[in-house]
Amino acid sequence: MIRYLVLICTAIACTLCSCPQDWAEYDGECLFFGHDRRDFIGAENDCKHRHSYLASVDNAGKANFIRQILSVMHSNRLYRYWIGGTDFAIEGSWRWLETGSAIGPYTNWADGRPTNNGTFNCMMMEWVGDGLKWVDVECNHRDVTYICETAVSSS
Numbered sequence: 001m002i003r004y005l006v007l008i009c010t011a012i013a014c015t016l017c018s019c020p021q022d023w024a025e026y027d028g029e030c031l032f033f034g035h036d037r038r039d040f041i042g043a044e045n046d047c048k049h050r051h052s053y054l055a056s057v058d059n060a061g062k063a064n065f066i067r068q069i070l071s072v073m074h075s076n077r078l079y080r081y082w083i084g085g086t087d088f089a090i091e092g093s094w095r096w097l098e099t100g101s102a103i104g105p106y107t108n109w110a111d112g113r114p115t116n117n118g119t120f121n122c123m124m125m126e127w128v129g130d131g132l133k134w135v136d137v138e139c140n141h142r143d144v145t146y147i148c149e150t151a152v153s154s155s
């Protein structure tokens with residue numbers, strides 16, 4: 001009987017703490033890889049529609065996890081991906097949309113980035129060799145797919 005209850009509880013616990021279907025789980029967070037291409041605001045709106053936000057790639061472990069998934073998903077590596085960094089509020093002061101907190105200490109900018117150009121206020125990732133580097137660009141590019149993130153649900 002006890003063994004039976006343990007099995008039931010384990011099953012319930014896993015159901016309650018997993019990510020939605022089609023989302024990947026990494027370290028307590030769920031990641032969604034968009035299929036279509038949008039501008040930055042359109043991407044953020046789609047994430048909100050999915051009860052999430054553009055991803056905060058705020059540590060090397062998460063960055064590597066994302067890189068590995070995208071390396072498999074998009075083997076031609078032609079794609080670019082919005083994530084949730086912006087310096088829209090104060091030029092040169094990069095922050096994550098999720099928390100409003102300053103970006104760092106972990107960063108992964110491409111060489112020469114950010115440009116601190118007053119019209120390049122949104123962050124995307126693009127392939128530079130085997131790396132997935134951050135690039136600041138204008139927010140109205142429409143040919144960029146995106147990555148949403150939310151915490152693993154506990155309810």
Ligand SMILES: [Ca+2]
Nearest residue numbers: 087117120121
């Ligand atoms: Ca800027």
